[in-house]
Amino acid sequence: MIRRRRKPLRISGIAAQCAMILAALVMLAPIVWMISTSLKPEGTVLSAQPHWIPRPFTLDSFTGLFTQTQDFPVVRWLLNSLFVSLSVTVLVLFVTSTAAYAFARLEFKGRELLFMVVVATMIIPSQVTLIPVFLIVQKLGWFNTYFGLIVPCLAGAFGVFLLRQFFLSIPVELEEAAHVDGAGPLTIYWRVVVPLAKPALATLAIFTFIGSWNDFVWPLIITNDVSMRTLPIGIMIFQGRYTLEYGLTMAAAVVCTLPVIAAFLIFQKRITEGIATTGIKQ
Amino acid sequence: MGRKRTRWAILFLLPYGILFSVFVVAPMLYGLFISLHKWYILAPHPTFVGFRNYSAILGDDLFRAAFWQTAYFVALVVPTGNALSMLFAIGLNQNYRGTTVYKVAYYLPVVMSVSVVAILWRWLYSAEFGLLNYYLGESGRTLHRLAPGVVGGAWKIPWLTNSRSAMPAIALLSIWWGAGGTMLVYLAGLKNIPRELLEAAEIDGASPFRRFWCVTWPLLRPTTLFCLVMSVIASSQVFGQTYILTGGGPHFSTLTVILYMYQQGFGLYQLGYAAAVGYVLFAAVLAFTILQFRLLQVRQ
Secondary structure (H helix, E strand, C coil), rough: CCCCCCCCCCCCHHHHHHHHHHHHHHHHHHHHHHHHHCCHHHHHHHHCCCCCCCCCCCCCHHHHHHCCCCCCCCHHHHHHHHHHHHHHHHHHHHHHHHHHHHHHHHHCCCHHHHHHHHHHHCCCCCHHHHHHHHHHHCCCCCCHHHHHHHHHHCCCHHHHHHHHHHEEEEEEEEHHHHHCCCCCCHHHHHHHHHCCHHHHHHHHHHHHHHHHHCCCCCHHHHHHHHCCCCCCHHHEEEEEECCHHHHHHHHHHHHHHHHHHHHHEEEEHHHHHHHHHCCCCC | HHHHHHHHHHHHHHHHHHHHCCCHHHHHHHHHHHEEEEEEECCCEECCCCHHHHHHHCCCCCHHHHHHHHHHHHHHHHHHHHHHHHHHHHHCCCCCCCCHHHHHHHHHHHHHCHHHHHHHHHHHCCCCCHHCCCCCCCCHHHHHHHCCCCCCCCCCCCCCCCCHHHHHHHHHHHHHHHHHHHHHHHHHHHHHHCHHHHHHHHHHHCCCHHHHHHHHHHHCHHHHHHHHHHHHHHCCCCCHHHHHHHHCCCCCCCHHHHHHHHHHHHHHCCCCHHHHHHHHHHHHHHHHHHHHHHHHHHCC
């Protein structure tokens, strides 16, 4: 436990807190403005003086967004994004946790070296290999498919690194006890390690979900059919058509942001502490 | 026993191993192979050209422009962004009342997609009805009222449509977007500094500034180095912001390397050339990273 002593009030402390409040307002202002604009009638959006509180308040932009379905299948994009992000999250948890378990607990030749190689690839930005990955996925026949959107996103080394570190911190005695009771590695992994690693798995899950939901470059190049787009690409196409209908485009932006903001606020503690312990941003 | 364990290890490693080989290792090697070819996507066969793609890149005026624009972007974003992140972290580390609320407010932009951020800032940057120009104009008018001779009338910046302001505008929104992520890393670094050291300095009568400069700053150095390196790597890959907001314009003033790679690869279908562009950028960033380590690493 960290002792928190209330500090005596000082002028410098008050000034610092005022600065922090001001900074918080500035950082939040664009997001508040986005939500505010999305709740205004289109006719009042473009005004010489900004009104922060929408008057009258309306959901027209949102209904408009979901009814313009011919050219812009917003619902389909939303479902695509949900399906892709959830699939990526579940599959990442599976493939990285099994690999991390092998690296942490199962002995084999060249284990440390192989792990080093996997971790070393984390410094290579994904953009560098964008073209070859695209060609490989195209050769697999996965252009414009969910496979193409999902499978290449499972190979990142971050999860392996994170989970291996966590598995190493679990007392080995528990697994040894299970081993003495006759359990094989698969049972130990599933019945002992996975339940104990729930906090780390949850952290990885939330990072993976947000990262996949927000991903822009990969879905941009691996799909070109409008019905295969994910929401971030979709809303970009959408705003290209409705350049000046800011009420509509902000509604689109809000729809694309709400799931991640909700996920973030629910798991706020886990996210901020997850970064603190791993030192790695999304 | 040993062989049995090895067999289990292979089984556990298999799913990730396949993915890692196909989508991480193979692309790195395959990319090098592609970059040595004239790889036009519609042509039946790629032709081997050796290092000619690389030599062409070094003589390519547009690539050179993109390279320096990217360097300009990195120079705008990394020092300012890191200073802001560090300031936020120092503020949070004081444990004032409401720290969690501040933390959430500073971090919230990070969880947004680049396309949301771009669409939102295009609205904020709108020349006639944008929020920024409105408040800028208001401050201009207020200043004008206070000191009529000094400043003239309403201020207005053609943020994204002027080749001089476009890149700083892209940098500004990128700083807003990313500051919270780096902030958390700095905060973790600050939490690792023993409180006793700062308290001892305080008892000895050191001012807050001196306490920061003589205790916090040197002890935070590994964190600072890490954050700078990661920020340079991340910001040199800038793509979404310029792709959505400016397409590289006006007059190539926001053409960045990855955007150029995208245009070459998926606009002109010159995949060999585009792959080579990726490797040239990677080599440049790697060299700069090594340089940063040499210059900033704690000497022992």
